[in-house]
Amino acid sequence: MRLAVVCCDGVPVSGLLTVLRNVVERGIALGAVEPEVHADLGYSWRPDKPCFFPTGPTAAGYPSWMRVCDQAPPVRLPAAELASRFLSIRDRVAEAHQLGADERDVLRGDIDEIARTYRPYFTAWLEEHRVDWLIAVNMTLSDAPGVTLALHQAAEARWGSGRPGGIVFWDHDLFDSCSVHENARRVYPLTPNEFTPVPGRRADERWVVITEKLASEAATYTAGVKPDVLTNLLPHVPPGPLEPRHLAFMAENGLDSDRPVLLAPARIFRPKGIEIALTLLAEIREQSLAGGEPPPYLLVFGQLDEDPAYAAELHEHAHRCGVADDVLFLDGVPVATFRDARGRWRLDEVDLLRLAAADGGAVLFTPSQPDVESVGLGPALAAQAGIPCAYTAYDAFTAVYGDRFRGVHVSTDPEGLAAAATALRAAMHARRRSTGRYAEDVVNQAVVEERFPPDAWDGFLLELADALAAPGPLTNEAGERA
Known part of the structure; x- marks a missing residue:
């Protein structure tokens, strides 16, 4: 089957896109997915990611099968005015309960105007690439409701008459569970409203979420329609010694092989x-130097341009803490390992996990707000690599990982940070001394395999492929699937 992807996140690299990579590559291996997937990553409607608006970065490490769109729909407004329009719509939708009747009419007109621009764009895009199933990632949240409306309309135009295939809405966050604030204002409404199109209303739609909690929330949206729950598909992290690309990456970035590597897999x-x-x-x-040990490095995954002001604060904080020389801001981890225009290696998530595992490292997963993560994959990635994880408390942790997962809890007061550092160093030492699999790693890997079953997506992908055999307008005049 021919898949395509529309993602609302508006960034070229993210943990979500690596999960997408895992899903698509599993589908390709099953023989269910053709190895050419066209993708629109939302650059043209996420002006809150200003460095990527409206056509994305000049280069990124996409897998060989991914064809990323770098064109925006034709819009007559200047970019700055268009950005202002998108953000104004998003903010008014979040506060729709406070709007009067006239203000609601204006908002509805603004949303419809965006939809009128994007509907022909999506319609032509789906036809050009002869898409069987469209994966719509995080399109339910109200970052751009006019674009979401247009996507629903384009899907209806392509599949509404009975053509086999359709659209799969794949949501990693929903309204109540994604408590993001900007300037002390909530970015999304607590529940959908009349301006936020939601899935579950047409026969050619499928709806997938990543946790039972999200499924229960979604069931309140559209007369009890409950989406399928498919947990995130984790990467396989091969064991074994480092390969030349890993060693070259370390040399290019001045990383001493005697020092452990810690990873912060977050935006x-x-x-x-x-x-x-x-x-x-x-x-x-501080503890390592006092003990006569080499201190670790920290590799931070996120792309600095996503939030330049926060990035500047992080650089200042690193200097204040005396760790500026120990931190490598990777400025975005690509979906697939590649060499950039300068010939330098950019390692993907799997290769970085291999690096940390080989050097006796660990994962630091430290959300500062408890009610934003719907899963929080840091602990799962650590388990896949067989390394320890230190994590702060967040609401979804127990529901996702249960009470058997073994890690280092981080409390942010000075005593708690010191205790966490001591415990994490002990865990790292234990793994370096172990001649086989460390006991806690065995437990964590079992928990992760149970909570993130590796074959969970197989049946779903094969079901989508099988659905294309249903009677319908499968061919065009040339006898090809249209």
Whole structure:
């Protein structure tokens, strides 16, 4: 089957896109997915990601099968005015309960105007690439309701008459569970309203979420329609020694092989709490030097351009903590490892996990806000690599990982940070001394395999492929699937 992807996140690299990579590559291996997937990553309607609006970055490490769109729909407004329009719509939708009747009419007209621009764009895009199933990632949240409306309309135009296939809405966050604030205002309404199109209303739609909690929330949206729950598909992290690309990456970035590598697999996004990871690194450094051990490095995944102001604060914080020389801001981890225009290696998530595992490292996962993460994949990635994880408390942790997962809890007061540093160093030492699999790693890997079953997506992907055999307008005049 021919898949395409529309993602609302508006960034070229993210943990979500690596999960997408895992799903697509599993589908390709099953023989269910054709190895050419066209993708629109939302650059043209996410002006809150200003460095990527409206056509994305000049280069990024996409997998060989991914064809990323770098064109925006033709809009007559200047970019600055268009950005203002998108953000104004988003903010008014979030506060729709406070609007009067006239203001609601104006808002509805503004949303419809955006939809009129994007509907022909999506319609032509789906036809050009002869898409069987469209994966719509995080399109339910109200970042751009006019674009979401247009996507629903384009899907209806393509599949509404009975053509096999359709649209799969794949939501990793929903309204109540994504408590993001900007300037002390909530970015999304607590529940959908008349301006926020939601899935579950047409036969050619499928709806997938990543946790039972999200499924229960979604069931309140559209007369009890409950989406399928498919947990995130984790990457396989091969064991074994480092390969030449890993060693070249270390040399290019001045990383000493005698020092452990810690990973902070999170975006440069304030609720992710990267400053906590930096403070914890400083405590680990102090304890390591006092014990005559080499201090670790910290590699931060996120793309600095996503939030330049927060990125600047992180650089300042690293200097204040005395760890500026121990931190490598990767400025975005690509979906697939590649060499950039300068010939330098940019390692993907799997290769970075291999690096940390080989050097006796760990994962730091330190969200600063408890009610933003719907899963929080940091602990799962650590388990896949067989390395320890230190994490701050967040609401979804127990529901996702249960009470058997073994890690280092981080409390952000000075005593708590010191205790976490001591415990994490002990866990790292234990793994370096172990001649086989460390006991806690065995437990964590079992928990992760149970909570994130690796074959969970197989049946769903094969079901989508099988649905294309249903009677319908499968061919065009040339006898090809249209």
